Amino acid sequence: MNAATDRSIKAGTRERRRIRNGEINGATAGLAAGNVQANLVILPKALAHDFLRFAQANPKPCPVLAVSEPGDPSLPALGEDLDIRTDLPKYRVWRRGELIEEVGDICHVWRGDFVSFALGCSFSFEEALVEDGIELRHMTCGSNVPMYRTNIRCVPAGPFAGPLVVSMRPMSPQDAIRAIQITSRFPSVHGAPVHIGLPQAIGIGDLAHPDYGDAVPVREGELPVFWACGVTPQAVIAEVAPEFCITHAPGSMLITDLSNAKLAAL
């Protein structure tokens, strides 16, 4: 283990410990910079196999970083001391598709048949874009990235089916080309864009009215660039309405010990 890895493991452990201790209860953006953060989906074992098949068939919106043993709250591939029941600042608990509570830990609802899925998140590729000097409009605006339901259907698996949700970042054509190159290196965190330039072609009527997040200005001479979004599985789960499900609350992610740089395929 070299010094850099050692430092990033320390940062992941440190931030998870602070979260576990209730010192952080909001957004995780910017915490343990350089470490991979993940979307979380927890489902009963009876649904886990179909959900994993769904993720396998839809790797751009649902890139799987790790899957737990049933009932086991650890995810050793993502952090040695990680406890999925306590290590996110905020969780959403769903029963039959209805949000029943937003809580700081899930020990009180934990079951022996729960399977946890950690899915890649755009924070990783956004870090690589920012390092390259590309402006991300939602960061400039201090808002959430705008997200849209598209007319592109995910490949269904068992009960899991629904539309692809995309995030949008406006860029100059030159930055868009560079962003395609950069994000192509990160297939495990949504990878290359799924669309560029023509929102109507994927069923988006008005960029000013996103389905999730906040609208951002698209300036003259810019193209909207669309990436598959980790909200897709949440939107699909809302439609499927499983008897029980837990997800992270928006922006309140799982901080791992993996480094974003290590995810680069090339």
Added chain:
Amino acid sequence: MNAATDRSIKAGTRERRRIRNGEINGATAGLAAGNVQANLVILPKALAHDFLRFAQANPKPCPVLAVSEPGDPSLPALGEDLDIRTDLPKYRVWRRGELIEEVGDICHVWRGDFVSFALGCSFSFEEALVEDGIELRHMTCGSNVPMYRTNIRCVPAGPFAGPLVVSMRPMSPQDAIRAIQITSRFPSVHGAPVHIGLPQAIGIGDLAHPDYGDAVPVREGELPVFWACGVTPQAVIAEVAPEFCITHAPGSMLITDLSNAKLAAL
């Protein structure tokens, strides 16, 4: 040397020999499929260093595959038996920027101070796009790719200065993203596009009126994708009007022994 390499060297040698013998005097597209074809620029030694500096500073329009010794008609890096004076079907001879003849060999004008430059050509990346199943509209139309002068200035070097010329291929947004990935692998043959989607932003007023080549239809739901073009150095040379210069005639390229696959950077 494996069998595949052996075959492609044979194909290059064979086609150059047929050209040398006057059996082929038109376009080289499709000959020695899989082999790199190159743009040719021959300049007197007095201008060669500035031209090479120009190419170095503008690698997207002027990717240098090989440079000859002064007065030496061979280019051993591109083919063992290659003679630059006889091995292209058609040459253009320029004096002070004026086209003075189009000829099948240049033995009668060859000088001891001539330096040959072989520059990468879009045929190589087009082969990779077609292999991936991407439609190239100018091929579908059986016409030349449309090319446009832009308002992007090349980095000048000595007397060499002028606008970037681009080729345009219309594609669906999905194919455009894939084409950016594929051509990024080929930096020595123009590489990734220089622009996508907004022709006005680079000074192109009307796609239906290219400056070189033929117009092609851009269908609804498609974006125009622009690559730096090997016509750039020819356009620059026409402006610089050197005392003497020889280039290939359009479409009548130098067939080399290199394989397109070997040019892939990744």
